[in-house]
Amino acid sequence: MCGIAGLLGPDGDDLKMAFSMASLLNHRGPDGTRSWAEPCSNGGVGFGHTRLSIVDIRGSDQPLHSDDGCVLIVNGEIYNHQQIRNQERSFQFRTKGDGEAILAAYAARKNEFSWVQRLDGIWAFALWDPIRERLILCRDRLGVKPLVRTVTDQGTLLFGSEVKSLRAHPGHMPTLDLDALVARIAYEYPLDETTLFEGVHSIRPGNLEIWKINENGAEIEEVHRWVDDTSINVNQSWSSQNDAGPLLESLTQSVADRLMSDVPLGIVLSGGLDSAMVAALAHEASERTGYPLPACWTVAESEDNPDWVAAEHVCQTLDLEHHQHILDENAFQKSLPNLGWHGE
Template structure:
């Protein structure tokens, strides 16, 4: 796992200053503490920071191809590199190293852009072809590894693994994009189709861009997508057997490393499944790490401990407390952009813990998106069944009226919180699911922002790109479209961003076996009944893993990696919540209504309502703006 940087001139072959590349690399030293390198040629420069995982001494970067015709900087892992190396060697390729970086270079020279389809892995890389004078920027299928880009006024393109690298370049224009604020307020993160700074881009997952010295930067090209348009027909037992084989392949392929390896273990279905299959494939005890909370209702360490004992792992656990709120400024610097997924805090803590014992950790991320494990997906499946029974012309007036009349009861047991469901049923399936995804709906965003902000935002609404994504999805049902949105929008923008930044901040490589693209493609072809069955999500994977895990692990209510922010904001953090927007960066933007924010904070502190998610969002926005250069707020 590493970090990359680069400068490419699209208007001629101007020289690249190696010192600028060095500065862009220095700010991500945490991503690669084991080595660094810079390479320049007329019109191009590449930089690299290395965290050594495979071929520890033999694969420094930037790396030249065997014939010197291409140069590479690469962040990630190609899990099938040994098989590809054999195939390429049979075709005449020569290799000097035992790692995967050289395989990428040889694959490019043999297959061109088609090499991307042959890679099974997580990656973001830049490959310069000295003969064709082209630069290939590419990102893996699901967006596990990030790549940020910007075109400067002189026509040069700068890129890096993290936004802070672009900020290290003195020519980057630094203006906050108000549409990114709109997006952040809706979702709690800045999605991949946007960046906090105007002019900065994120290469989308499953896309590449091919740059030339004599042409303006072209649009990105999609080289992979997941389709839900086909359904596999097979008996449940056969599907279980096929899934188990896919799971074993995904896990074992990600256990290859020349450094100590372990796993995150929460005690839920996904991480427990990964640990079970690691234990099956390993002759030594698996090293596992868990984080607990000082709020008993959200603590899963007892479940993690039980799974650890079952498989005889070398287990390590630690507790997160309200005092960990002091980490917030460090979190802000990890993400560069405002990021309000509160589980980032315990995720960083578990990465820190893991790094004390291993250099690589496998996680359980991805199964909820692929196999319909989120509660919102199960609700969407049910709601679509109801929509199919009630004519569209009747749904909106009937459910809309009931939803407006039904009280909002955050304090009530979950089955009695029907307001959101009723309002969702009044809309079409896509609009209803987007409502379920958002943290702050249009009404709340409008109430919290000023006329000055609304004038900048104009008619843009954060929901529209997601609605467009779902309506154009290669899908057959509402559940398909919901999962497509989770895989293409929520996963890269939220979950994978969180894991990448927190793991890299700890100089730890995180691998996600349940995001193996073959596994994702298999899951997308499953009948809906094999994903959601009688109100239970991830049905097939739970049935399959019964041979390894007890039912009380597989079928207990999903908790997720939830941080007790609501309780903290009524206790040790109540003062922080009450001060949001009263002074400081958020107030200086002139974009937020401080009085309305104070009302939310007071209502939450009193227990009358739960506004923890939006309050945490505003705290993270305040701190993030404060972390950026004050010139951004001019």
């Protein structure tokens, strides 16, 4: 994962502020922190990015730039980036990374949203179009990658992968939202775009927001939502004889997509059905893609833990490299402050 952060508003072209916001996300991207900023009408815009290098390790530092002046920061993976590269040969690609496919798709857009639907992957990104002077914030359909935002009293839009990045700006004072906290405790997950902090909201999964800046500061101009028109007949019975094959193929291809990497990957293996299935499918996926077979990692409080035993069984059966770690006594209590900081 990587970390993205930025601002749009009267003080948006503050390069040091963009860097400071991103620096609070260094745990998301230990391979380098970069920032960019430029003025625009009524203020400016600034981006910060902390990178975890996975694809095109040396050539895809962010922000990414296009020949028409657009600037992009992204946290995520675009699995079909090679397909978009083949389709958009007139676009001047500067890297070999997957993120640049977003700029290519945007450059070829025919409207405000359908270009995003060309992307296959998981993402949270911010894209600045200097010609239109518009900022685009977008998340993938399932909301795998986080992206939050708030607007200060002075009219500056702040956004980031985590709420803590907003703390770098003096116009933001984090205040606990007790109503949201009660709802989170009751339902164990958020019911809407609220976070645990007053005035800070998540970009909804599948949403694309377009922001502009005027004499009063940043304001949202348009919101587009990815609505899948796939229809499902709930009365239609599922046949293991007819449907198991396509389902297995879909799962295998999904695992193959996620092996896209220029560095070693791993599987967190609990020994349960879900992670064991991913480990098993990784064999076929590795053969298809040519990427190395990922190793597995298991953590438990003792070797008697059923998950520990089951994970050993899986790796022995599938002949997988297996790394195991026994947690220290009182590991949870010792880690609680860090869990609070990183879990927000």
